[in-house]
Amino acid sequence: MRKLPREFYGRPDVLAVARELLGKVLVTRIKGVITAGVITETEAYMGAVDKASHAYGGKVTPRNRVMYGKAGVAYVYLCYGIHHLFNVVTNAEGTAHAVLVRAIHPVQGQDVMMARRKTKVLTTAGPGTLTQALGIRTEHNGTDLLGNLIHIEDRGILIPDGVVSTGPRIGVDYAGEDALLPYRFLFNPRILA
DNA sequence: ATACCGATTAACT
């Protein structure tokens, strides 16, 4: 139940942070209700030098400005007018690196997740579905993950390199050659059972 | 002020 410290997020290697977030547990406490899931898929976004990043070229906008802030803060934004996507800001202040959480494996509050999702079977594999299950919305943009609303903790789950797959990021075809970079990390949640 | 479109999903055929 160790909450990840600021230093975990603040490291300069966003790929290492993305890789090591696999197996960590994303926990929300929305209106006192706790829901949590093991992170099973992430993608790294390398800020100014990454054509797939909202911060490519050092661009600053009202939406992406929290990416330039301190590490360990949530960057949440609306995609396709429907989906709230959850990212963790990494690296030093002024460097807009971030890790997108694309999938979780539910471990706590599944009943609440079901109620939030309103579907027959609980799906939390997908960046828009996990945020809905955990109750994360754009209002949580800028939330400090060292606070008690949203945090990520280490419950001692080790994901060995042998079970981790990497590959190109999803949905970033517009990013030219950067769309091919192997910045996506995932493992099959079946190994948790 | 106006127009375009996306780090997606579920429900179709």
Place this chain on the structure above:
DNA sequence: GTTAATCGGTATA
């Protein structure tokens, strides 16, 4: 495999 849903961010003027 195809597509409707849905709207804030961003660029252009």
